[in-house]
Amino acid sequence: MNIFRSEPMRVRSWAPRAASLTWRLYDFQLTTYAILLLLFGLAMAYSNSVGATHTSLSPDSTFVRYLMWSVIAIVVFLIATIFDYRWLRTFAWPIYVLNVGLLVMTLRFGSSTGSAGTSARWIVIAGFQLQFSELAKILMIIVFAAFLAGREKQLRSVWTVIGAIIVLVPPWILVMLQPDLGTSLVLVGTLAGMLFMSGVSLRWLGTLAAAVVGAIPFVWQRLVPYQQARILALLNQGQDPRGSGYQLIQAKTAVNAGGIFGKGLTNGTVNLPVQTTDFVWGVLAEELGFLGSMVVLALFVALMWRLLVCSWRSNDQFAILLGCGLASMMLFQVFVNVGMVLGLVPITGIPLPFITYGGASLVSLMGGLGVLQSTNLRREPPAW
Secondary structure, eight states, rough: OOOTTOOOOOOOOOSSOOOOOOOGOOOOOHHHHHHHHHHHHHHHHHHHTTTTTTTOOOTSHHHHHHHHHHHHHHHHHHHHSSSSSSHHHHHHHHHEEEEHHHHHHHHHHHHHGGGGSSSBEEEETTEEEHHHHHHHHHHHHHHHHHHHHHHHTTTTOOOOHHHHHHHHHHHHHHHHTTOOOHHHHHHHHHHHHHHHHHOHHHHHHHHHHHHHHTHHHHHHHHHHHHHHHHHHHHHHHTSTTTTTHHHHHHHHHHHHHTTTOOOOOTTOOSTTTTTTTHHHHHHHHHHHHHHHHHHHHHHHHHHHHHHHHHHHTSSSSHHHHHHHHHHHHHHHHHHHHHHTTTTTTTOOOOOOOTTSHHHHHHHHHHHHHHHHHHHHTSSSSOOO
């Protein structure tokens, strides 16, 4: 059986038909929630730039760099909104090949920063530090959506699940080799969410979940020592407070120190490692408190809801799956990032969308949201 056969053979045009934009269908709520979260991200970048030392902003500060990336991300969002999203389905497999090529290039020419030590995750192009694994999250959503939309009438077949896994494996292996456990988990979580939302048989999803659990010993043996130490620190909280448990202890201390209302922006005092990226939620909870944290979580919930609403309004299965993929990716990242700060899940380096400093993450995410807005503008307007 050919698992990649997308639909019965019939003559059709290789390109999508031209369609005029219907701007009254633009979803302002989706854009509003995204911009508000982006502003929270800028506030955290500002706090991380001047809070600890109370010095003035420098041109190479985290805030200035994040502000620059924010402008680029908004431009990418607008371009993606105007772009006809249906071309993405037409070129889904060339996009897949491009994605694999970028990940191979990262392994060959990539450099490392931070505690990763021997990792190869970043490529420097024209002075910009790019992380193609972040772009891979969005590109794989496009590929998964094209694959599942093409098998709309075979979704309850086990071959659909097997085919989706085969599509996932090459980029997943390349990401694991960097090594980037966080992104590899996001890819798996995103695919699982898209399979569930597309209507794949729960029996096969349960089998897939059991296979993932069974693969844990195999994956464990291939984790580098610092990744294993992070997982063991979760299972033995409070032990080795000056070593592998230091990050988790400091993160929980920061959250507790924030109280209900927080200490105020730039007034955080708890020393958090990598507080602009992995543990930015700890900074946010300390400075904005429980109420501020709940506002941010509410914005995430609202944004994910708009992603699903926008996709469900479309009569195009590909567009529906794009929205489900973006919502699944965001839900997984928010849950894991907040969970690792609270000591509920292992520390894996998964960024918090919009809030974590990272140009590639922000630009890729805004590009994905722009693609979903493109589906809004090209759907059939309601009769009323």
